[in-house]
Amino acid sequence: MNKKGGQNLKMWEEKFSSRSKTMKASAIRELLKLVESPDIISFAGGMPDPNLFPKEILGEIAKEVFVNHGGKALQYGPTEGVKPLRETIVKMMQEEGIKNVGLENVLVTTASQQALDLIAKVFVDPGDTVIVEAPSYVGGLQALQAFQANFVTVPLDEEGIKTDILEEKIKELQGKGVNIKLIYVIPNFQNPAGVTLSLERRKELLRISHTYEIPIIEDDPYGEIRFEGEKFPSLLELDQIGNVIGLRTFSKILAPGFRLGWIIANATAISKLALAKQAADLCSPSSTQYIADKFIRDGYMNDYLDKVRKVYKEKKDTMLNAMEKYFPKEVTWTKPHGGMFVWVETPEYIDTDALFIEAVKEKKVAYVIGSAFYPYGEDKRHMRLNFTLSTLEQIDEGIKRLGELLQSKIR
Amino acid sequence: MNKKGGQNLKMWEEKFSSRSKTMKASAIRELLKLVESPDIISFAGGMPDPNLFPKEILGEIAKEVFVNHGGKALQYGPTEGVKPLRETIVKMMQEEGIKNVGLENVLVTTASQQALDLIAKVFVDPGDTVIVEAPSYVGGLQALQAFQANFVTVPLDEEGIKTDILEEKIKELQGKGVNIKLIYVIPNFQNPAGVTLSLERRKELLRISHTYEIPIIEDDPYGEIRFEGEKFPSLLELDQIGNVIGLRTFSKILAPGFRLGWIIANATAISKLALAKQAADLCSPSSTQYIADKFIRDGYMNDYLDKVRKVYKEKKDTMLNAMEKYFPKEVTWTKPHGGMFVWVETPEYIDTDALFIEAVKEKKVAYVIGSAFYPYGEDKRHMRLNFTLSTLEQIDEGIKRLGELLQSKIR
Incomplete structure (x- = not known):
C-alpha cells in the first residue's frame, strides 16, 4: 500500500x-x-x-459478566440496546419523574455523540435550519455541521437560552417559510457556559416548541452532577406532547470508555433513529451495556x-x-x-x-x-x-x- | 412525555x-x-x-485492565484509537505482508458497520454511483443507502466479482461522465455468496481501479477464518498505489460485543474518515480496545x-x-x-x-x-x-x- x-x-x-x-x-x-x-x-x-x-468494582463486575454471561455480553445485541439495560433505563427515567416512558421510548447509543449524529442524519437535509444556543457544545455543532445544517443562534444569559429572542427569531424565519427542524439546548450546567435553564424558561421553551411545532433536543449529560442549587424538572418531564428528544449519557456518570448513552423520545422518533443506528454501527457494545447495567442493579450508582x-x-x-x-x-x-x-x-x-x-x-x-x-x-x-x-x-x-x-x- | x-x-x-x-x-x-x-x-x-x-480469559483480562489501567481504559480515548491497539494492528498488518503501513494508516472504528457508515458519509453525495457485487452485504448496502447512493451491480461467480463485466460497466458510465465514487467488494468467503476472489481477478480489479481511478473498499471480516483452500494476498497487500481502503473487524475473530474494527488506508483518506468519526461518536470504546489489545499481546489469538x-x-x-x-x-x-x-x-x-x-x-x-x-x-x-x-x-x-x-x- x-x-x-x-x-x-x-x-x-x-x-x-x-x-x-x-x-x-x-x-x-x-x-x-x-x-x-x-x-x-x-x-x-x-x-x-x-x-x-470505580475501577475495582467495575473490574469485578466485568469478570463476572464475561465469565458467566459472556454468551450474551460478547455477542451482537439488538440495535435498540440489550433488554436488561433498557429496563434499567426506563426505571431510572420513571424515578426521575418522567411519565409514560416504556421500552419503546429508549434507544441505547454509542454515547451522546452518536445520538447527535443520528439526530442530524434523521432530521437535517443540506441547508436545513437548526436553532442552537450561543455558545453551544462543539460536538453538537460538529455533528450537525457534518450534515450541512444552517445554524441560527440564540444567546444565553444566567437563566439559559433567552426565550423571548428565540420566539422572535422563529416568527421571523417561519414568516419567510423556513421549516426549522430542531431547537438544540443543554439545559443543565450548559457546555460551555455552565448556566442552568430556569423553570420559567423551561415552560416557555416548551410552549414555543408546541406553538411553532419544532422538536426540542434536550442534551443533558450533566443533570446528575448537581452539587448545589435547586433541581428543575427536565424538559422531558415537563413535556406533555412528545416534542422533546432527550439525550443522556453514561460518560459523565460512570465511564466515557464504555461509549454508552441513550435517547428517550416518542416511539415515532425512536424507530426512525433506530433505523439510522442500524446502518451506523448495528448496535452499541453489549459488553459494556451488561457491565453498566449490573453496576446500577447492584446499587453502586448512588x-x-x-x-x-x-x-x-x-x-x-x-x-x-x-x-x-x-x-x-x-x-x-x-x-x-x-x-x-x-x-x-x-x-x-x-x-x-x-x-x-x-x-x-x-x-x-x-x-x-x-x-x-x-x-x-x-x-x-x-x-x-x-x-x-x-x-x-x-x-x-x-x-x-x-x-x-x-x-x-x-x- | x-x-x-x-x-x-x-x-x-x-x-x-x-x-x-x-x-x-x-x-x-x-x-x-x-x-x-x-x-x-x-x-x-x-x-x-x-x-x-474465550470467556474466562477475557474475564481475567477485563478485570486486570479495569483495576490496573482503569484510568485510561474507562476514560475517553483518541478518535483514531488507543495507541497500544493501533501499534498491535500495525504489527498484525505487517505480519500479514502489507508493506509501508504505519500508525497514520490506522483508524479504529466501532466495528466494520461504522467503517461503512463513515465511508458512505465521506464519499457519497445523494445520487452518487457506487459499484457493488451482486449479491452484497446487507449492512454495506444499508450504510450507502442511508446516504442516498445509486447502486450499479456487477455479478459474481465462483471466482468472485466478474472483472470483465466490471470494466465494461465502468467504461459505459465514465463515457457518460459519471464520477463513480467507489467499488465495494468482499473478497474472502463473500457475504452472502461464500465465494473467494481469485488471485488473477484481484490483480485485474486493482488494474481497473488504477486505470479508471476509482477507490476500492475491501471489506474483509472473514479473512482469518479460512479453514481450507489457498490463501490469496489481500487487495491491500497487492495495491502499490494506495487506492484500497481496507476494513477489518474483531467481531468475527474475537467478540462482536466489543464493537471494534479498523480501517487501513492511505493517510489522506484516514484523516478525512477520522474527522467524520469525531462527529459520529468521538472515539470507540477505550475499555474494549485495551482488553482486545491485551488478548492479542498475551498471545491468545492464534x-x-x-x-x-x-x-x-x-x-x-x-x-x-x-x-x-x-x-x-x-x-x-x-x-x-x-x-x-x-x-x-x-x-x-x-x-x-x-x-x-x-x-x-x-x-x-x-x-x-x-x-x-x-x-x-x-x-x-x-x-x-x-x-x-x-x-x-x-x-x-x-x-x-x-x-x-x-x-x-x-x-
Missing part, C-alpha cells in the same frame, strides 16, 4: 463528498495537540476525573455519584476562589451549580483566540477558546475552563498563571 | 430528512423477528458461535482462531453433507473455504421470498431471503444459510426440513 495516498491525492479530492468538505476538525482537539507537554496545566478538554472511576458531586464541588469552589483572588476585576465568569465548566468573559479588547498561544507558550496553562463554541466562530472574548480533571493544587496554580496573563492585558 | 408521538405525528414527518425516507429496515432483521420462537432452527443471522468465546477454524469447518462440512443428502438435485450451492455462509440457488420457478414463510411456519427452519442482498431486491432464487451458530445436530435436522420443503416444490 501507499502510506500517503501518493500520486492519487487529486483522485481522492474528486471522490470526497461535498458534505465532507464542510467537516471541520474540532478547534479544541487541534489545540489540545499543543497541550500534550506534561508541564502544562490544562483546563481544556472535558474529561471526568479518572481517579474517581454512592459513586455522591463521591463525584463532592469532589467536583470542591474543585469548582477552588477554581472560583482562585479566580476571585487572581483575576482582574474586568473579567467575569459564571457560577455553575453542577457539571464541569466555568465560562469566563474578558473585556472586548482581549482576544481569547490570540491569548491562547501566549497562555500555552509563556504561562504553560491551557483553556478552550470561546470561538470554538459558536457555529461561525463569531465570539472571541470567552474561554471555557474545565475544573474536573486537574488537582486542587493545579487548579490554584493554573488560575494564578492565567490571572497574571489577564492582568498584563488590562488597559 | 408522550409515548407514541401523539397528535404530532404529522409534525415529525415534516421534520425528517429526505435521506431518512430512503432508509430501509434490514429485511433480515425484520424477518428475524418472526424467528424468535425456540423451536425454530435458524440459519439466518450471521453470528459467531458464542460457545467458543489458539483461539485455530479452535474457531476447526469448529466452523466441521459445521460447514456437516451442512454441505446434509445438503448432498437432503436437497433435490435441481438445487445448487457454493462451497466456501472459510467464513460463515453457504449460498443456495433454486430453480427459477421457486421464489425464495415466498418460500421463507412456509419454511418458518411449516418446517420451523429459517434462512435469509436472497433478495435482501440485492440493492433493488431483484433476485428471488437464492437463500443464505449460516452454519456457525447452530449445533451439528441442528444443522443436519434443519437442512433435512429445508430439503423436504424444496423437494415438494420441484416440478
